[in-house]
Amino acid sequence: MSDNSISVNDWSEPEQDLVPLTRGEAVELIAEQTGRSREVAESMVRDYLDDTSTRLGYSVHRWGLDSGDVAEIRRDYEWIDYEAGENPADARARAAVNAAGWATTAAAVDREHSPGYTARADLQAAMWAERAEDGWSA
Known part of the structure; x- marks a missing residue:
């Protein structure tokens, strides 16, 4: 098999x-x-x-x-x-750039004073990072 x-x-x-x-x-x-x-x-x-x-x-x-x-x-x-x-490869490259940008934004936000925006930035970073993956890698 x-x-x-x-x-x-x-x-x-x-x-x-x-x-x-x-x-x-x-x-x-x-x-x-x-x-x-x-x-x-x-x-x-x-x-x-x-x-x-x-x-x-x-x-x-x-x-x-x-x-x-x-x-x-x-x-x-x-x-x-x-x-x-x-195409999908171009979109994944764009997603990687967006993920990095949102991750940078999330890291720079004062989490204590802006918890809502921090949560949004974290969510966006994770979403774009997931889109940047090809979906088939281990």
């Missing part, structure tokens, strides 16, 4: 509320939910499938999608500025 093999006993049952979707339906749903163009929604789905294929070591482009995939696509790709030509 290879390192990336999963025993059938380790598979979890699919969630009952997941709705199966075609790729086109997923694109339309993302466009509707985000208010972005169909072309941008298609890019988000394509990048999700490309990244998942890279992670698994084989193409998943012919697999079906479900409402859980749509939620994951929105979480992981909605913040990328596709309209400005940004």
